Amino acid sequence: MQINQDRYKDHLMTLAEIGKIGETGVNRLAHSKDDRKAVDVVQGWMKEAGLTTRIDGFGNLIGRTEGTEPDQPILMMGSHIDSQPYGGRFDGTAGALGAIEVVHTMKEQNIKPVRTIEVICFADEEGSRFNKGVFGVRGLIGQLEEGEILRKDKNGMTRLEALREFGVEPDLSESPVYKPGDIEAFLELHIEQGPVLESKDKPVGIVSAISGPIWLTVTLEGFAGHAGSVPMHLRQDAMLGAAIITKEFNELVRREGTPNTVGTVGSIQNFPNSRNIIAEKVEFTIDLRDIDLDARNRLEEKLYQLIEKTSKELNLDYSITEDTKSDPRYCADWIKEIMKKHDEQLGYQSPTLMSGPFHDALFMSYISDYGMIFVRCEKGISHNPLEYAEMEDLQKGVELLYHTAMEIAGA
Structure with missing residues (x-):
């Protein structure tokens, strides 16, 4: 040495x-x-x-x-x-x-x-x-x-x-x-x-x-309401949207990614963050990366489609901020x-x-x-x-x- x-x-x-x-x-x-x-x-x-x-x-x-x-x-x-x-x-x-x-x-x-x-x-x-x-x-x-x-x-x-x-x-x-x-x-x-x-x-x-990593920040906005009085079919629950996207994103990467593809939801913020209020606004981060650029780009496109579909089904507004994107x-x-x-x-x-x-x-x-x-x-x-x-x-x-x-x- x-x-x-x-x-x-x-x-x-x-x-x-x-x-x-x-x-x-x-x-x-x-x-x-x-x-x-x-x-x-x-x-x-x-x-x-x-x-x-x-x-x-x-x-x-x-x-x-x-x-x-x-x-x-x-x-x-x-x-x-x-x-x-x-x-x-x-x-x-x-x-x-x-x-x-x-x-x-x-x-x-x-x-x-x-x-x-x-x-x-x-x-x-x-x-x-x-x-x-x-x-x-x-x-x-x-x-x-x-x-x-x-x-x-x-x-x-x-x-x-x-x-x-x-x-x-x-x-x-x-x-x-x-x-x-x-x-x-x-x-x-x-x-x-x-x-x-x-x-x-x-x-x-x-x-x-x-x-190459992609870092996204996704914001979902619904409407706050009393957890005890708003019927399930009338809710605009941003937390539910975040949960569905997280689960389906994970399944998408496992199902269609390469052996080197990884996807993670790592940070989440909830407003108003009370146990008996339906979440009105949820912000969470997504990390998607692969050494195969074509594979990563395909998954990115499907991720955007997933976010749009889930938001529409739950009557939520959404925005996506691209924080980092590197080949x-x-x-x-x-x-x-x-x-x-x-x-x-x-x-x-x-x-x-x-x-x-x-x-x-x-x-x-x-x-x-x-x-x-x-x-x-x-x-x-x-x-x-x-x-x-x-x-x-x-x-x-x-x-x-x-x-x-x-x-x-x-x-």
Whole structure:
């Protein structure tokens, strides 16, 4: 092993204490006080690794070490350190801290790369606070949407207010920061968040592609009435509509999706939210994703038809907001070949697998070639305090990241 295993482990466990819930959980929401505390701690580790650091107006933490040929397109590595409200210790952080460890190891071995290297902790990858994620990376590549900075969290705070509380002043005129040609390659290490590596009894995997997600927010509006006096056939029950759509959407994906199709209703809000009042307004989120774009598009069309049909049958009004829509993105063959070469030398025999979850790398792919390394996690559990990865597996993943980065950076 080239990397410092003890230092990497110490960084992971130290960061897990910030926003800790229970014994193993983490609640470190984007732009929150705990998120800022984490950024400050990680910024210190970047500086120890010899990186010059800055926090930009989107909340991204960026560290940079100059190469001997600074005019060449740079190598960028990283992930995120924000979490779900009921998250685990390794999602995002394994890759963000792994990238720092790669550069720190280069420094200790007096290796000066040809390419400039930047390590980044992207802001708000998770999207749980403002119901729209990968904010920091989209700010860097120019994919922020009009009015997005004014999206509100469940407490009514806008992202603009949250960023200012975080300690930065957003300037959307800075976006995009990077353009095609600026970055030679983007590398991201991440826990798999799925069961494939465990089923194959392999610690590490090389990613082939990231499936394309669609995030929708559906609003159904009926009419509130007394739960004890309005006959069933006269009701305009928005909650019933949401329940029917949820059930039939699940059946649609199971029946007509590919083996890689997944669909989820994940968040629901009910008004007036009283046990003895018929629900007048229900808002819920839908997550649909697949690596097969044609299959996903067919299911999306049928989902819209399902929402329209159910609303009509129950005499409800409906609206659909598209929060995120991305095509599947494929890892660069030349980066995969470099990974496979070093993987063979390390003796890992890592399989190639796709990613169902999306990552910051998906959006970096719009301006740069990219590659990803997955690390086995127990039972595929993620977005849950039970999320767990063996340190030995994580270290092997970072070791593969190190050798891949060394070759691409010309070190």
